[in-house]
Amino acid sequence: DGGITQSPKYLFRKEGQNVTLSCEQNLNHDAMYWYRQDPGQGLRLIYYSQIVNDFQKGDIAEGYSVSREKKESFPLTVTSAQKNPTAFYLCASSDSAGKSSYNEQFFGPGTRLTVL
Amino acid sequence: LAKTTQPISMDSYEGQEVNITCSHNNIATNDYITWYQQFPSQGPRFIIQGYKTKVTNEVASLFIPADRKSSTLSLPRVSLSDTAVYYCLVGRDSGGYQKVTFGIGTKLQVIP
Numbered sequence: 001d002g003g004i005t006q007s008p009k010y011l012f013r014k015e016g017q018n019v020t021l022s023c024e025q026n027l028n029h030d031a032m033y034w035y036r037q038d039p040g041q042g043l044r045l046i047y048y049s050q051i052v053n054d055f056q057k058g059d060i061a062e063g064y065s066v067s068r069e070k071k072e073s074f075p076l077t078v079t080s081a082q083k084n085p086t087a088f089y090l091c092a093s094s095d096s097a098g099k100s101s102y103n104e105q106f107f108g109p110g111t112r113l114t115v116l
Numbered sequence: 117l118a119k120t121t122q123p124i125s126m127d128s129y130e131g132q133e134v135n136i137t138c139s140h141n142n143i144a145t146n147d148y149i150t151w152y153q154q155f156p157s158q159g160p161r162f163i164i165q166g167y168k169t170k171v172t173n174e175v176a177s178l179f180i181p182a183d184r185k186s187s188t189l190s191l192p193r194v195s196l197s198d199t200a201v202y203y204c205l206v207g208r209d210s211g212g213y214q215k216v217t218f219g220i221g222t223k224l225q226v227i228p
Contacts, residue, residue, distance in 0.1 A: 033214075035218070043160070105214060107160050107161070110159055
């Protein structure tokens with residue numbers, strides 16, 4: 001089955017600790033994204049990556065870092081610099097290489113991070 | 117990016133047709149209109165996409181007038197399982213990156 005996996009589903013961390021959220025896709029998509037969603041809110045873009053070894057900041061990148069060493073993997077690290085990290089984190093990918101039209105984004109199941 | 121405006125919430129009875137309208141006055145020539153559905157604690161799921169006129173798939177229809185400044189998602193005969201948040205997006209590919217913005221969406225509550 002092709003798709004996106006995120007792990008873990010629930011994550012708890014103590015204040016001041018860094019934590020890494022996993023995102024893996026086997027759809028052979030070039031582009032990958034990380035979003036944050038707070039209760040009752042829409043999705044806000046944290047980082048995105050168009051190709052391996054390249055990524056760009058989204059609208060709320062402060063306190064987060066990413067890497068894209070492999071096409072299928074795009075881990076997100078929530079650092080201690082992120083002031084309010086408790087949220088629902090969603091990873092997505094899209095097949096947009098060489099395409100001119102908009103292509104749908106495929107989302108993972110999400111990771112709910114709670115800072116204690 | 118074109119800003120979208122849609123109702124924050126809607127209620128509907130089971131079996132009725134639901135129409136959710138989205139306004140996007142500043143849509144660009146290359147922008148597509150896409151709708152996603154999101155259930156609680158899940159990632160959004162693609163429903164339908166269009167550029168102009170009408171598009172229909174097995175789940176919904178999308179109506180886009182000639183000026184493309186608005187669009188209407190139509191869900192026929194909704195059931196309780198259609199209770200979800202529906203997002204209207206306007207965007208395009210930009211060098212391999214999809215420039216879109218997910219707003220607050222419309223929370224649809226289907227009532228028995």
